[in-house]
Amino acid sequence: MELLALCLVSALAGFIDSVVGGGGLIQLPGLFLILPPQLAASIPMVFGTNKLASICGTTTAAVQYSRKVQLPWATVLPAAIVALFFSLLGAHTVSILHPSALRPLVFVLLVITALITYARKDLGDIHAPRLSSRRQSVAAVITGAIIGFYDGFFGPGTGTFLIFIFIGVFGFDFLIASASAKIVNAATNLAAVSYFASTNQILYRYAIPMGLCNICGALLGSRMAVLKGNRFVRGFFLLVVTALIMRLGYDLIPKAKP
Numbered sequence: 001m002e003l004l005a006l007c008l009v010s011a012l013a014g015f016i017d018s019v020v021g022g023g024g025l026i027q028l029p030g031l032f033l034i035l036p037p038q039l040a041a042s043i044p045m046v047f048g049t050n051k052l053a054s055i056c057g058t059t060t061a062a063v064q065y066s067r068k069v070q071l072p073w074a075t076v077l078p079a080a081i082v083a084l085f086f087s088l089l090g091a092h093t094v095s096i097l098h099p100s101a102l103r104p105l106v107f108v109l110l111v112i113t114a115l116i117t118y119a120r121k122d123l124g125d126i127h128a129p130r131l132s133s134r135r136q137s138v139a140a141v142i143t144g145a146i147i148g149f150y151d152g153f154f155g156p157g158t159g160t161f162l163i164f165i166f167i168g169v170f171g172f173d174f175l176i177a178s179a180s181a182k183i184v185n186a187a188t189n190l191a192a193v194s195y196f197a198s199t200n201q202i203l204y205r206y207a208i209p210m211g212l213c214n215i216c217g218a219l220l221g222s223r224m225a226v227l228k229g230n231r232f233v234r235g236f237f238l239l240v241v242t243a244l245i246m247r248l249g250y251d252l253i254p255k256a257k258p
Contacts, residue, residue: 002034002035003206006034007212009027009030009034010030010057012026013053014218015217016236017061018221019178019236021163024054025243027054031046045202048196048199048202049206051189052202055189055190057215060222062183065183069179071176071179072172077183079143080186081144083148084148084190085191086145087192088194089152090149090151091195092152106156106248110157116168117237131169131171143184147161147162148184152192156247158188159185162181166180175229178233178237
């Protein structure tokens with residue numbers, strides 16, 4: 001019964017993540033709530049299981065987008081390659097610094113992202129790259145380094161931040177930004193899965209069926225994004241950003257001690 005519940009959660013997460021990122025907002029809490037207590041108590045195991053299931057859907061969405069959307073590969077590939085290596089660095093840094101220290105900063109950045117997206121109704125409507133080839137390459141490397149490290153170190157909102165950067169800095173529209181974000185996100189997920197697999201911190205009996213369901217959700221989500229276009233992606237983006245803000249805001253509220 002718990003496996004069925006996790007598969008349903010994973011399918012929904014795959015759908016959301018394939019459109020605008022933020023699937024971890026659904027899948028990670030689902031694992032903590034549904035897994036048997038003795039397994040949920042192991043945070044690395046939960047994170048490793050989540051990442052293996054997630055990479056299945058993210059990779060599927062990336063392939064779907066690459067077939068249907070004309071991607072700016074000269075920008076996306078350097079960002080993805082750099083992000084992969086910096087994600088590993090971020091994962092290693094977790095053992096030195098505590099990632100929860102980033103929560104207030106991430107909360108503020110998400111609020112700013114939501115306000116700008118809501119205020120600028122035309123943001124991401126038109127695909128109009130504004131950087132020269134050289135500046136675009138430099139910006140891609142910087143984006144890959146920052147987002148890759150962030151995903152390896154902390155994680156929530158990685159896809160959301162990527163989309164916003166591709167729109168705000170590079171001048172992409174919402175659909176191409178979302179498609180580009182999937183390529184970079186697949187690279188960061190690969191780094192994380194490699195790390196967790198090498199340290200034997202994945203519950204494969206849960207992760208594999210969840211991954212298959214994540215693929216189903218990602219196929220549906222990416223197809224819907226391509227069919228419905230920018231307006232659908234923009235609306236979904238604001239919805240997920242709002243949910244992330246509420247989740248992180250709740251985490252920041254001081255809890256009363258018993």
